[in-house]
Amino acid sequence: xxxxxxxxxxxxxxxxxxxxxxxxxxxxxxxxxxxxxxxxxxxxxxxxxxxxxxxxxxxxxxxxxxxxxxxxxxxxxxxxxxxxxxxxxxxxxxxxxxxxxxxxxxxxxxxx
Amino acid sequence: xxxxxxxxxxxxxxxxxxxxxxxxxxxxxxxxxxxxxxxxxxxxxxxxxxxxxxxxxxxxxxxxxxxxxxxxxxxxxxxxxxxxxxxxxxxxxxxxxxxxxxxxxxxxxxxxx
Numbered sequence: 001x002x003x004x005x006x007x008x009x010x011x012x013x014x015x016x017x018x019x020x021x022x023x024x025x026x027x028x029x030x031x032x033x034x035x036x037x038x039x040x041x042x043x044x045x046x047x048x049x050x051x052x053x054x055x056x057x058x059x060x061x062x063x064x065x066x067x068x069x070x071x072x073x074x075x076x077x078x079x080x081x082x083x084x085x086x087x088x089x090x091x092x093x094x095x096x097x098x099x100x101x102x103x104x105x106x107x108x109x110x111x112x
Numbered sequence: 113x114x115x116x117x118x119x120x121x122x123x124x125x126x127x128x129x130x131x132x133x134x135x136x137x138x139x140x141x142x143x144x145x146x147x148x149x150x151x152x153x154x155x156x157x158x159x160x161x162x163x164x165x166x167x168x169x170x171x172x173x174x175x176x177x178x179x180x181x182x183x184x185x186x187x188x189x190x191x192x193x194x195x196x197x198x199x200x201x202x203x204x205x206x207x208x209x210x211x212x213x214x215x216x217x218x219x220x221x222x223x224x225x
Contacts, residue, residue, distance in 0.1 A: 102154035
């Protein structure tokens with residue numbers, strides 16, 4: 001079956017620190033992979049995506065590379081800001097239907 | 113425009129009330145979704161509509177009744193809810209093709225008293 005495993009949080013970083021949030025997946029076929037961000041009291045916002053192996057998604061300084069050999073899609077940012085404090089969800093779509101599979105979410109707090 | 117709108121933003125209802133949640137998108141997407149999200153948890157899929165037809169019902173209790181009047185609108189009718197149904201209800205849409213990204217609305221915060 002399809003599933004996504006995300007690193008447990010919460011994660012607390014100082015401003016300008018390097019961020020990595022690990023995400024690995026299990027899927028049949030060739031899924032599309034996504035990172036979503038949810039700020040307090042809001043819905044989920046698409047942060048970035050990758051649709052095939054070796055694709056790199058990037059947005060707002062965040063990056064993630066679709067690694068088929070390690071079934072991973074780790075989120076990285078070189079220098080986090082206080083405004084990046086939010087919950088981050090890794091997700092996959094298995095291309096055979098309209099369903100998404102979400103990871104459990106990782107809460108990030110960035111302190112000044 | 114990648115906006116999905118939801119109304120109301122907040123809703124408080126008693127266990128005997130009937131209310132409806134509304135979702136709207138004008139991106140031409142043909143798949144629309146309802147999710148339920150509890151605090152500190154990922155969204156849980158409730159229903160999927162594809163081309164205005166219900167394609168997935170994740171064994172949701174009948175006190176939740178979805179409706180898709182047209183390709184831009186999605187409603188969720190609520191009746192005889194329980195306090196444990198209190199949650200953030202999220203609507204999303206995506207292009208008809210599989211494997212595409214979903215765009216989420218801001219959600220309706222529902223409290224059942």
